[in-house]
Amino acid sequence: xxxxxxxxxxxxxxxxxxxxxxxxxxxxxxxxxxxxxxxxxxxxxxxxxxxxxxxxxxxxxxxxxxxxxxxxxxxxxxxxxxxxxxxxxxxxxxxxxxxxxxxxxxxxxxxxxxxxxxxxxxxxxxxxxxxxxxx
Numbered sequence: 001x002x003x004x005x006x007x008x009x010x011x012x013x014x015x016x017x018x019x020x021x022x023x024x025x026x027x028x029x030x031x032x033x034x035x036x037x038x039x040x041x042x043x044x045x046x047x048x049x050x051x052x053x054x055x056x057x058x059x060x061x062x063x064x065x066x067x068x069x070x071x072x073x074x075x076x077x078x079x080x081x082x083x084x085x086x087x088x089x090x091x092x093x094x095x096x097x098x099x100x101x102x103x104x105x106x107x108x109x110x111x112x113x114x115x116x117x118x119x120x121x122x123x124x125x126x127x128x129x130x131x132x133x134x135x
Contacts, residue, residue, distance in 0.1 A: 001076070001096065002033040002035060002074060002076045002096065003033075003096075003097070004032045004033065004099070005027075005032055005033045005034060005035045005076075005096050005097075005098050005099065006023050006026060006027050006030075006032055006033075006034050006035070006098060006099055006100060006101075006102055007034075007035045007037060007089070007092055007093045007096060007098040007100075007101045007102070008020055008023035008024075008034055008035070008036050008037070008064065008101075008102045008103070009037055009038065009039070009085075009089050009101065009102070009103040009104070010036060010037070010038050010060050010061070010063070010064055011038065011039075011060070011085075011104075012038075012056065012059065012060040012063070013104065013106065015104040015105075015106060015134070015135070016103075016104040017063070018104060018134050019102050019103055019104040019134040020036070020063070020064050020067055021067065022102055022132070022134050023102035023132075024064075024067050024068055024071045024073050025071070026102070026132075027068075027071075027073045028071050028072070028073050030099075032099065033073065033074035033075065033076070034064070034068055034073055034074070034075045034076075035075070035076050035077075035078060035092060035096050035098065036061055036064035036065065036068070036075055036076070036077050036078070037061075037077075037078040037079070037080050037088065037089065037092045038057055038060050038061060038078075038079055038080070039080050039082050039084075039085035039086075039087075039088035039089060040053070040057060040079050040080065040081045040082070040088070041081075041082060041083060041084065041085065041088075049077070049079075050062075050077060050079060053079050057079050061077040061078075061079065062077075064077070065077055078092050080092050084119070084122070085119045086119045086122035086123045086126065089101060089103065089119075089123050090123065090126055090127060090128075093127070093129060094128070098129060099129070099130075100129055100130040100131065100132060101123065101127060101129065101130070101131045101132070102131075102132045102134065103120060103123065103131065103132075103133060103134070104117075104120075104133070104134050104135070105117045105120040105133045105134070105135055106120075120133055
């Protein structure tokens with residue numbers, strides 16, 4: 001398991017790709033590694049890393065891995081099975097004792113989550129470490 005890391009969350013969207021690029025750039029400058037994670041809800045846990053994950057999950061995480069390789073930044077991939085995405089994000093950050101979390105905010109949903117996506121709001125409210133929100 002990597003140590004001294006930044007956790008970056010991806011859902012495969014264009015905005016999350018921007019968060020990935022930001023996280024990798026910061027990791028390069030800070031001389032740390034990246035843990036790329038995506039939350040997987042509604043499916044049982046797989047024990048063999050990406051093996052057994054859907055093609056969509058594998059594609060999301062392999063995109064990050066490719067960007068990390070291009071930047072010469074160490075990267076570990078995690079498909080975190082959880083009930084809600086923010087719970088998965090927080091679990092991975094805690095497990096890796098991440099310096100901070102980088103994530104995108106879509107700004108979709110109800111009026112209360114107009115400026116930040118609801119999962120971003122929940123992550124910010126519950127996180128015990130800094131969260132960098134990329135818009």
